[in-house]
Amino acid sequence: MERLYLIATIADQPVAIRAELVESVVDIGAISPVPLAPPHVAGLAALRSKVLTIVCCERALGLAPRPRTRSRIVVVDIDGHHYGLLVGTIEDARVIEADPQPIRVRLEPGWARVSLGMLEYEGETLLLLDPERIVAGCDEPLAA
Amino acid sequence: MDDLLSEFIAETRETLEALSGEIIAWEADPDDRARLDAIFRFVHTVKGSCGFLDLPRFERLSHAAEDVLSELRAGARRADAGLVSAVLAVIDRIAELTEALESGETLPDGDDALLIAALAQDQAAGPATAQAVSVAANAGPRAPTRSIRVPLELLDRIMSGVSDMVLARNELARRLREMGAETEVGGAFERLSACVAEMRDAITRTRMQRIEKLFSALPRMVRDTSAELGKPVDLEIIGSDVELDREMIELIRDPLTHMIRNSIDHGIEPRDERRRLGKPESGRLCISARQSGNQIVIEIADDGRGIDEARVVAKAVAAGVISQDMADALPPAARAALVFAPGLSTAERVTAISGRGVGMDVVKSNIERIGGTIELDNRPRAGLRTIIRVPLTLTIIAALTVSAGGLSFAVPRGAIEEIVQMSSAMIRVDAVGNARIATIRGRAMPLVDLETVLGMGPVESQQGRTIIVVRAAAACSYALCVAAVHDHEELVIKPASPAIMATGVYAGKSLPDSGVPMLLLDVAGIAARAGVAGEDQATLLPAEEPVAEGPQTVSGLLFRDLAGTVRAIRLAVVERLEDVPAEQIRFTAGQMRVAIGEKLLPLAGFEGEPRGSAVKLLRLSDGAAEIAYAIDEVIDIVALPPIAQRAERAGPVAGVVLVAGEQVELLDPFWLFAELDRDPGSPTKPLCLLADRDDRWTREILRPLVEAAGYRVALAGDVAAEAADVIVAAEAEIDVARPIVRLTPDRSRADGNQIYRYDRAGLLAAIERSTARRA
Numbered sequence: 039m040e041r042l043y044l045i046a047t048i049a050d051q052p053v054a055i056r057a058e059l060v061e062s063v064v065d066i067g068a069i070s071p072v073p074l075a076p077p078h079v080a081g082l083a084a085l086r087s088k089v090l091t092i093v094c095c096e097r098a099l100g101l102a103p104r105p106r107t108r109s110r111i112v113v114v115d116i117d118g119h120h121y122g123l124l125v126g127t128i129e130d131a132r133v134i135e136a137d138p139q140p141i142r143v144r145l146e147p148g149w150a151r152v153s154l155g156m157l158e159y160e161g162e163t164l165l166l167l168d169p170e171r172i173v174a175g176c177d178e179p180l181a182a
Numbered sequence: 183m184d185d186l187l188s189e190f191i192a193e194t195r196e197t198l199e200a201l202s203g204e205i206i207a208w209e210a211d212p213d214d215r216a217r218l219d220a221i222f223r224f225v226h227t228v229k230g231s232c233g234f235l236d237l238p239r240f241e242r243l244s245h246a247a248e249d250v251l252s253e254l255r256a257g258a259r260r261a262d263a264g265l266v267s268a269v270l271a272v273i274d275r276i277a278e279l280t281e282a283l284e285s286g287e288t289l290p291d292g293d294d295a296l297l298i299a300a301l302a303q304d305q306a307a308g309p310a311t312a313q314a315v316s317v318a319a320n321a322g323p324r325a326p327t328r329s330i331r332v333p334l335e336l337l338d339r340i341m342s343g344v345s346d347m348v349l350a351r352n353e354l355a356r357r358l359r360e361m362g363a364e365t366e367v368g369g370a371f372e373r374l375s376a377c378v379a380e381m382r383d384a385i386t387r388t389r390m391q392r393i394e395k396l397f398s399a400l401p402r403m404v405r406d407t408s409a410e411l412g413k414p415v416d417l418e419i420i421g422s423d424v425e426l427d428r429e430m431i432e433l434i435r436d437p438l439t440h441m442i443r444n445s446i447d448h449g450i451e452p453r454d455e456r457r458r459l460g461k462p463e464s465g466r467l468c469i470s471a472r473q474s475g476n477q478i479v480i481e482i483a484d485d486g487r488g489i490d491e492a493r494v495v496a497k498a499v500a501a502g503v504i505s506q507d508m509a510d511a512l513p514p515a516a517r518a519a520l521v522f523a524p525g526l527s528t529a530e531r532v533t534a535i536s537g538r539g540v541g542m543d544v545v546k547s548n549i550e551r552i553g554g555t556i557e558l559d560n561r562p563r564a565g566l567r568t569i570i571r572v573p574l575t576l577t578i579i580a581a582l583t584v585s586a587g588g589l590s591f592a593v594p595r596g597a598i599e600e601i602v603q604m605s606s607a608m609i610r611v612d613a614v615g616n617a618r619i620a621t622i623r624g625r626a627m628p629l630v631d632l633e634t635v636l637g638m639g640p641v642e643s644q645q646g647r648t649i650i651v652v653r654a655a656a657a658c659s660y661a662l663c664v665a666a667v668h669d670h671e672e673l674v675i676k677p678a679s680p681a682i683m684a685t686g687v688y689a690g691k692s693l694p695d696s697g698v699p700m701l702l703l704d705v706a707g708i709a710a711r712a713g714v715a716g717e718d719q720a721t722l723l724p725a726e727e728p729v730a731e732g733p734q735t736v737s738g739l740l741f742r743d744l745a746g747t748v749r750a751i752r753l754a755v756v757e758r759l760e761d762v763p764a765e766q767i768r769f770t771a772g773q774m775r776v777a778i779g780e781k782l783l784p785l786a787g788f789e790g791e792p793r794g795s796a797v798k799l800l801r802l803s804d805g806a807a808e809i810a811y812a813i814d815e816v817i818d819i820v821a822l823p824p825i826a827q828r829a830e831r832a833g834p835v836a837g838v839v840l841v842a843g844e845q846v847e848l849l850d851p852f853w854l855f856a857e858l859d860r861d862p863g864s865p866t867k868p869l870c871l872l873a874d875r876d877d878r879w880t881r882e883i884l885r886p887l888v889e890a891a892g893y894r895v896a897l898a899g900d901v902a903a904e905a906a907d908v909i910v911a912a913e914a915e916i917d918v919a920r921p922i923v924r925l926t927p928d929r930s931r932a933d934g935n936q937i938y939r940y941d942r943a944g945l946l947a948a949i950e951r952s953t954a955r956r957a
Contacts (some may be wrong), residue, residue, distance in 0.1 A: 070589060074685040081700035082691060087345035087697040088588075089691050093680040109393050119679040158378035175681060 041133050043157065045164065047126040050103065051149075054157050054164040057131050061113040066090070066122060069109065071159065078175040080124060085113065090122040090174075095167045099148035114169045121173050134159050137165045153160045183399045190231050191284045192331065196279050197224050205270060212254075212261035221269070222251045228276060235648040239294060240279060246298040247272045256650055268300040271505035307929045337388055344382050345674060345693065347923040351378050352695050386691045389429075394422035395480070396438065398432050400469060403439065407446045415446055415452060420470035426478050426574050433552050434480070434572055434790035440483050441568050442469070444542075449486030449566050459563075461485065466512075477554075477596075478574060483567040491517040498523055508751070510758045518560035522546040525636045545769055550706070553579075553596055581673045581702065583694065584650065586631075587638035592673055592692060592702045599659060604644055611644075620649060620661040624842040626821035629661040630712040632703075636687065641665075662708070663732050671695070675702050686710055713732060721924035738848070739800070741839060742814040743787050750839060751811070751849040753819060757803040760810075761796045767812075773858070776810050784858035786834065787811040802851060807906045813847075822848070868953040869894045871906035873914035880941070884910070884925075893953075908952040912939065921941075921952035 042057035055147045068090050078098035078149065083090050108109065111122035138155030145153060145165075150170040152171040157164040201224050208217035225247045232240035247269055253259045275297055351374065358371060397419050408415040449463030450456075457463060466485045471478060495509045495517050502514075503523045510521075524543040551554045554572035554877040561567075573579065573596055581592035582601075602609055610621040611629060616950040620629040629649070631641050640648070641663075648667045653659045675690040678701065682688055689704040766777045767785060774785040776799065783801070786809060789849055798810040825837035825848060834857075836850035870893040881897070888910070889895050896906065903909065903918040912925045925939040932938040937945050 068698070070683055070690075072685075072701065073587070073589070074245060074687060075636050076681050076684075079679075079681050081702070083691055084697055084699050087342050089676070089693050091682060117680075119677075121679065136194055173679075173681075 039171070041135055042131055043134055043164075043166070044131050046112065047128040047129075048099065049101050049169075050126065052159075052162055052164045053125075053171060054134070054159075054166050055112065056113075056166075057116055059119060059169055061115055061120070062110055063110065063128055064122075066092070066109050072125070076175050083109075083111075085120070085122070085123060088120050090120045091174075092122045092124060093173055094124045095172055096124075098175050099152060101148060112169075114173075116170050116173055121169070123127055123169060133157065134164075147161075187234070187235060187283070190235060191280055194228060194276070196230075197227070198273065198280070199395065201273070202402040203398040203400075205266070205273070206405050207262065209263065209266040210407075215255075215299075216542075218255060218261075222248065223254060225251060231773070235527065240276060242298065243272050243276055243279075243294060246301050248640065250301045266303070268297070271297050271300065291908045295796065306733075310451055332388075338383075341385050341389075341674070344378070344385050347378050348695060349697055350373055350691070352697065362526075382613055390425040392429040393424045393480075394424060394425060395428075396435055397422045397469065397471070400442065400550075401936050404442065404446065404467065404740065407443055408465075411446060411447060413450050414463060415450060415465045415467050418466070418468040420468065421472050424471040424473055424478060426572070426701055428720065430478075430552065430572060430574070431729075434554075434570065435550070437570065438469075438480065439546050440480070441570075442547050443468070443485040445482060445486065445566065446761055448490070449484045464523075466558075471575070477571045479565060479574070480570040483565065485850070488562045488564060488566045489518045489558070491560065491562060494518065494520045500780055506591075507757070511756070513759075515560070517559075518558045521558070522556070531956055553594060579675055579702070581671065581692075582650070582670055583668040583700065584632070585666050585668065586664045587633045589638075590668070590698065590700050591632070592671070592694075592700050593650060593652065593662075594689070594702065595670065595703065597652045597654070600654055602649045602651070604647040609649065621821060621823075622651065622661070623650070624820050624823075627660050628712070628714045629663060630708070630714060631663045632708075633665075635708050637710045652705045654706040654714070658709060658714065660704075660709055660712075660714045662705070667822060673702070675701070690718045694846055728769045736822045738820055738841075740817040740820050740846065741800070742817060744814050746814070747836075747847065748817065749843065749847045749849055750820070750822060750841065751800065752822065752851065755804065756850045757801040757808065760799045762799055762803055764795050764797050767797060778810075780806070783810045785810045785812060785868040786854055787813060791938055796948075802850065802854065804855050806902060807855060809854060811854070852934060867892060867894045868907035869896060870949060870953075871896050871898060871901065871903060871907060871909045871920075873898045873909050873911035873916060875899055875914075877912065878925075880912070884939070887942070887945075888949065890948070893949065908949055910949065923952060 043054040044057050044060050044063070045052065045054050046113050050145055064085060066083045066085060069083045069174055071081040072079055075081075078094055080092040080094045080097075083092050090111070092109075092111065094103055106124070106126075109124060111124055112128065114121050114123060128168055138157050141150075141153055141156055142160065144150075149165065152165045152167050154168050187282060201221065204217045204220050207216055208221060211217075225244045225320070228240060228640070229248055232244065239716055248687060250259070250265070250269065254261055259265070262815055264878060271457065277293065285522055316840050328648060343928070354371065355375070358367065396437055403413055404417045418423055445467055446465070451459065451461070453463055456465070458652060462485075463841040465688050466483075468481070468483045470481045470483075470903070473479075491514060495512070498504045498520045499506050501523075503520065507806045509517070521542045522545075524541065546556050547780075549570055549572065552572060554570060556571075557569045559567040559569065580595040582595055582598060583590055584594050600622075608623050612621070618629040619626050621627075633639060633641050644663075647663055647665060648666065649661045649663050650660050671694055673692040675692050676687055678691040680689070682701070686707040688707070689702045692700050692702055693956055696701050738750040739753050740748065740750050740814070743749050760778065762776060767788065768777075774788045776783050776785045776797075778799075778801075780823065788797075796812050798815065802811055803810050820841050823841070826840050829835050829850070832850070832853055834849055834853055835847045836853070837848055838845050839845070839848050870888050872888070874878050875898040885895055885897075898914065903920065906918075906920055906927055909916055909922045910921060910923045912927070916922055922933035923945070924936045925945070926932060926936040927939055929938045929940075932941065932944075939945070
């Protein structure tokens with residue numbers, strides 16, 4: 039279980055999230071915006087009887103959001119609140135045996151804040167992300 | 183084993199809560215066999231359970247207590263205060279051990295042996311707990327109820343399952359309508375639908391709990407507090423069977439506890455004082471709960487000394503919460519309510535009981551945060567009644583759905599006072615700077631567009647919009663303008679995620695039957711964000727002119743005069759309201775006058791028979807002079823519209839204004855002061871104020887000279903410096919913008935600014951010049 043990761047992309051960067059933190063991956067319908075909420079909160083959406091807070095990962099990282107054709111989200115539960123993380127594409131869950139490596143390159147502040155480490159998978163380098171830090175949003179103003 | 187242990191902990195804790203009331207009742211009446219049996223059963227059960235769970239300390243304690251209690255049951259011993267305290271101490275220790283057991287800590291072995299020894303017979307003076315608390319025996323021994331324990335998570339799961347079901351039903355209903363299904367299918371669907379609705383109601387009720395859970399701990403708390411303070415208290419509890427949401431019970435626990443401690447600590451007088459006052463030696467404290475509509479009303483009433491309004495006002499003035507002038511004008515009820523102002527504690531010394539750094543302002547804001555209100559009914563020297571109103575439940579609220587900027591929001595129905603169409607003839611909207619004031623039937627209040635507050639951009643057209651008058655706090659109403667108002671709906675409210683709650687304008691999120699998530703607005707948060715000041719803040723802090731006090735809307739006092747006519751006067755000229763005995767009013771020297779203290783004021787409006795022996799007076803001031811106006815009663819404070827019809831001739835009435843569609847005569851303060859404030863004895867003499875009051879030369883030599891020259895003379899402090907036409911001073915510092923004649927005893931220092939004090943001609947000429955310039 040420890041080694042199972044959900045693989046997705048955010049702003050074309052391949053990322054991984056520990057699968058045990060993920061409740062489900064779903065397509066959602068309309069997102070109701072929340073006036074006055076911080077920029078990374080895209081709004082609220084209903085998933086059966088649950089109301090999810092939808093978080094735009096790009097904005098949470100201080101990046102410009104990209105146009106999206108459909109709203110596929112990663113549902114996570116943090117402190118009893120359900121969040122839907124809007125990401126670029128979602129691949130699949132994969133088992134990666136190797137341990138995460140410390141990040142030895144200098145990342146942009148947004149990435150650095152949410153990254154836990156690096157993973158090697160099929161010749162690609164994945165950033166291992168912490169959903170809790172994504173949901174917390176960015177303190178810095180949006181990168182211009 | 184773990185299951186057994188957690189079962190034991192839960193059960194012990196539950197019985198402990200239920201028991202604490204019983205044990206106090208038992209102390210009040212040691213012969214009450216039913217209660218003794220209940221306590222014995224508890225101790226016995228603990229003993230039994232902990233034997234096979236291997237909990238030796240529990241076993242020792244419960245065994246000792248059981249022995250004593252069985253002696254009591256056998257009649258071999260009688261319960262006295264010392265013994266009851268000892269039993270209580272053992273039960274407390276069992277409670278502590280239970281908590282420790284659950285958290286996995288170990289409690290120091292300490293003085294279990296001492297506690298057990300205290301139970302022994304012939305124990306000399308037990309702990310000093312001579313103060314008995316009696317409980318009105320209306321509770322009666324509890325009848326066993328058929329119930330099971332269900333973990334809360336399971337309830338929540340059932341609740342969300344039922345919500346899912348409701349949504350599925352709604353979708354099915356939509357589909358069926360689209361298909362135009364046959365009647366048989368429709369009938370079956372109706373039945374299903376009714377079942378779902380009933381199920382939702384039942385599940386909702388599972389979250390309700392009897393307020394007994396909260397009240398059962400009170401006898402013990404009151405007993406301990408009263409023992410600590412040496413004030414005997416009779417406690418009466420009414421309405422333990424009222425039900426409310428379990429979360430709500432937790433939220434009102436602290437405010438309730440605080441108010442009860444306050445009652446015993448500050449309200450109820452010490453025993454000898456009560457004896458002197460002819461009150462029963464034991465203070466009375468009555469705590470009651472009842473349901474009123476969708477609110478629960480909790481009252482805490484004592485027969486103590488009440489709130490000393492004068493002292494509260496003095497404190498508030500000293501703390502800068504309110505100015506003296508404003509304080510004088512406050513009605514008595516508002517004076518007592520000053521205890522809720524932040525930074526005010528009436529306790530002169532901080533006591534261990536109520537001086538916990540938690541002020542009444544915190545109690546008030548905690549109650550208001552959960553959508554409740556708190557009021558005081560103060561009877562000085564006779565007692566205080568605190569009335570707390572809270573909604574039945576936090577999780578399901580009746581709400582009104584509104585739309586603004588293309589989105590839907592819910593507004594708690596409890597906060598809504600009325601709904602008015604923007605196009606209604608009852609509404610007038612005035613612009614005040616960049617803010618707007620809505621006047622609805624004579625009541626002016628700030629008008630706020632929801633879209634603007636939520637930063638959704640300006641509203642393009644006010645056409646067809648709706649105003650909801652909402653109450654943000656007890657005395658803070660404002661008009662919230664939305665695009666449209668839709669439905670009344672019962673919504674299940676859940677807390678929104680922290681990032682959303684941090685905006686401060688939402689109270690929670692909900693998923694209504696439409697399936698589109700909706701946010702519940704926090705009307706107080708919106709008021710704060712829109713910069714709307716409460717009426718109480720507006721009256722307390724006149725310096726910060728709130729938006730409601732625009733140039734268009736002047737506040738006026740609406741009253742009934744002695745002839746029964748409704749009249750109004752600008753509020754700003756009313757200094758204060760006063761009741762005076764009728765015999766202080768006399769027709770003297772060609773004018774009605776009233777004697778108030780050392781003052782003699784001309785009186786107007788005394789045109790009919792006053793009711794009773796006291797006359798209500800408005801004391802009016804133009805800044806210097808003061809006159810009185812007799813009235814029958816004050817009706818209200820209203821926003822004065824412009825004069826609709828001016829009076830033809832100058833007189834006491836300036837004209838007619840329309841207040842809520844009624845014609846009201848508006849008094850003309852100019853005419854009143856001009857007519858009444860004439861001093862017939864010396865109508866033309868200027869007033870000369872001698873500033874050096876304590877100087878013998880001023881009093882004995884200067885004063886006769888000035889008086890002989892035909893001036894009215896006053897010494898500093900006898901009249902307000904502002905009222906003087908000229909001030910004559912030698913040494914005194916003057917900081918009033920009035921003509922000043924400076925005197926010097928030294929002839930050589932006389933010049934243009936100072937006059938030698940024996941220069942009679944120069945002195946009188948200077949006074950004359952100053953008064954002439956003023957005239």
